[in-house]
Amino acid sequence: MKPSLAAGTTRSSRIVVDRARTIDFMGEQARVYATPMLVQDLEIACRELLLEHLDPGEDSVGTRVEIDHLAATLLGMTVELTVSVVETNGRAVVFEFAGTDGIDAICRGRHHRFVVDVAKTAERLAAKAKKAGL
Template identity: 65%
Template structure:
């Protein structure tokens, strides 16, 4: 991890809400940004910020997501997700998240990620796959 990994570091990403990111169970007139898609976009946005402050061979895995999805965003709108590092404790990094569309705030929350060594993680997963009979 680089010294630049500090509380207060922030980034904003714009995400187009396409058909794939919407729910379909209430019909075409009620196609809105799905909460599972929002959670995935939060994880990706946090990881993207974190990667800028990690060393070669490091990555991160999500460990916790707390999100209030407060308003519907229509298909074909855009969402701005702002992720800010709130705390760094060893390899655990916690983010504060806010999101808005062109009309209103749509979400707020926290997300935690754990910084891992990719090679070590691959070895650990290979050992688990072997124990599970998947190797």
């Protein structure tokens, strides 16, 4: 991990809410940004920020998400997600995030990620797969 990763490092992403990101269980008129897809987009935004500050062979995994999904965002709207590093402790990184759809604040919360060595992680997963008979 590079020393450039520090509290205050921020990144914003703009995402169009497409059909795959919406709920479908309340009918076509209620196709809104699904919370699980919002969480996925936030995890991706945090990971992309981290990747700018990681060394070759490093990546990160999510370990915790705390989210308030505050408002519905309609199919076709654009959201802006802003993620900021608030704490680093060794390989553990904590983010705060906020999102807006241009009309409403749609989310806020915290996300924790852990920086991993990709090769070592692959070894651990292979060993677990072997134990599981996979």
